[in-house]
Amino acid sequence: MNAFLVREDDGFTLVDTATRAADDLLAAARSAGGQIRRIALTHGHGDHVGSLDALKEQLGSSVQVLMPELDARIHDGEKVVAGKLPGSWPKLATKPDVRLSASDRVGSLEVVSCPGHSPGHVAFLDTRDRTLLAGDVYTTYGSPAVTSHFYARFPFAAMATWDKRRDVESARILRAFDPPLLAVGHGPPLRDPAAAMDAAIARAVSRLPKDG
Numbered sequence: 001m002n003a004f005l006v007r008e009d010d011g012f013t014l015v016d017t018a019t020r021a022a023d024d025l026l027a028a029a030r031s032a033g034g035q036i037r038r039i040a041l042t043h044g045h046g047d048h049v050g051s052l053d054a055l056k057e058q059l060g061s062s063v064q065v066l067m068p069e070l071d072a073r074i075h076d077g078e079k080v081v082a083g084k085l086p087g088s089w090p091k092l093a094t095k096p097d098v099r100l101s102a103s104d105r106v107g108s109l110e111v112v113s114c115p116g117h118s119p120g121h122v123a124f125l126d127t128r129d130r131t132l133l134a135g136d137v138y139t140t141y142g143s144p145a146v147t148s149h150f151y152a153r154f155p156f157a158a159m160a161t162w163d164k165r166r167d168v169e170s171a172r173i174l175r176a177f178d179p180p181l182l183a184v185g186h187g188p189p190l191r192d193p194a195a196a197m198d199a200a201i202a203r204a205v206s207r208l209p210k211d212g
């Protein structure tokens with residue numbers, strides 16, 4: 001489970017929070033010489049928002065919390081999609097200060113809409129070096145995979161995915177940014193990931209159900 005500290009002039013933007021990791025994340029920011037100013041979430045699943053309340057408790061009003069619009073509404077108890085939502089949606093005491101939409105800016109990061117794994121899932125593109133923080137659209141355990149299909153090395157990502165077709169579509173959207181570095185929620189960061197992303201998309205497409 002990964003979370004990322006993105007350096008900005010005023011401190012750090014923390015992308016995702018993992019679970020039970022608040023103290024570790026605060027210590028990591030301190031030892032890297034800055035404070036966490038913003039917490040930007042790729043989506044609302046428990047393994048990404050799990051340390052949010054504990055972080056908010058310690059950082060108080062000095063931190064801004066940003067969550068994708070649809071996932072924030074789901075956390076607010078709104079029914080935004082038909083049917084049952086897979087994945088864990090734990091109760092959060094913290095309400096986001098900002099609901100993110102496509103093309104919003106979070107410091108140096110640009111918000112890219114990439115729904116499918118969750119209804120509101122977003123990625124963050126660092127406009128300085130085009131590093132892509134892609135959340136759970138891809139995993140990079142073993143050979144990189146799109147989270148739309150069951151992958152034995154990390155089955156949880158597929159089990160938690162809401163709409164497989166949209167997830168693959170989003171994987172293509174992210175591939176088109178041609179990032180030099182791909183950093184995901186689960187698995188190691190990947191340099192020059194283009195070929196691996198292409199292979200992952202091809203595999204995911206071949207495994208999409210033929211009907212519907």
Ligand SMILES: [Zn+2]
Pocket residue numbers: 043045087117136160
């Ligand atoms: Zn997830």
